[in-house]
Amino acid sequence: MPRPGLPAVLPAIQRWTAGGAQGFGWTGNGRIVVNTADSAALAADARTFATDVGVVMHQPAPPVVTGVLGDARAGDVFVGLGSTDQLGSEGYALTVAPVLQLSARAAAGVFWGTRTVRQLLRQSRTLPAGAARDWPRYRIRAALVDGQPFPMGWWFNEVRELSYLKINEMRFPANAAGMTEAQERQLDAFARTYHVELTPLIDMPAYLNVDETPLPDAYALRGDNGEKFDGALDLTNPDAVAWARGLITGYIDGG
Secondary structure (H helix, E strand, O other), X not given: OOOOOOOOOOOOOOEEEEOOOXXXXXXXXXXXXXXXXXXXXXXXXXXXXXXXXXXXXXXXXXXXXXXXXXXXXXXXXXXXXXXXXXXOOOOEEEEEOOOEEEEEOOHHHHHHHHHXXXXXXXXXXXXXXXXXXXXXXXXXXEEEOOOOOOOHHXXXXXXXXXXXXXXXXXXXXXXXXXXXXXXXXXXXXXXXXXXXXXXXXXXXXXXXXXXXXXXXXXXXEEOOOOOEEEEEEOOOOHHHHHXXXXXXXXXXXXX
16 A cells, blocks of 8 residues: 555555655755765666666766765765665665665665665655665566567566566566577676566477477377377477477577
């Protein structure tokens, strides 16, 4: 359920405590300030976050700088690692004040916290004062994408959208998606920057007759009358099993 005074996000924030002090306002001149001691762990995610903020605000990405909390000014977002063990490796704490403060035990938690901030700022440039503590209910949050030959730009946008909703795994039928191995590697590298794991599914053997790797006739399963079952592999044939394993190994090695 939406938390009073704070724009609703998906998934909903686990705990929100309203505060009585001044809240946060994005002025257009804000920065992403990464705690100096944590810059090695958080700099890359901070740059991704900055790019996303720029898109949401329809402006150039805000600068990413390093410093301590005392260096941050009103309108900045300060991110760092802190003692939030009870929130787990993907949980985070968010303090809404003139300087928006985001902390977590691990980099993954900080990143998912930036997804919440992105959703909030997309709805309002001003946020009420308070404190949020949030963590995922499930370790695996997966989405299955239909195996269609979508343009590559669509796949990149899908990764962004899944990450926006804190979904951390995208599953898709690899041999029906129309991507080359090089394109899959490119998409995988991009997905990692958004903390989304790609899980290509090898449809074996149901779809083997409809893509570029047809099922050899000699390896097809046949009934007692000799009639071939369309797309079914004869698992009693050692050569058929070896062929299928080679095909799967090729996908694994390519990924």
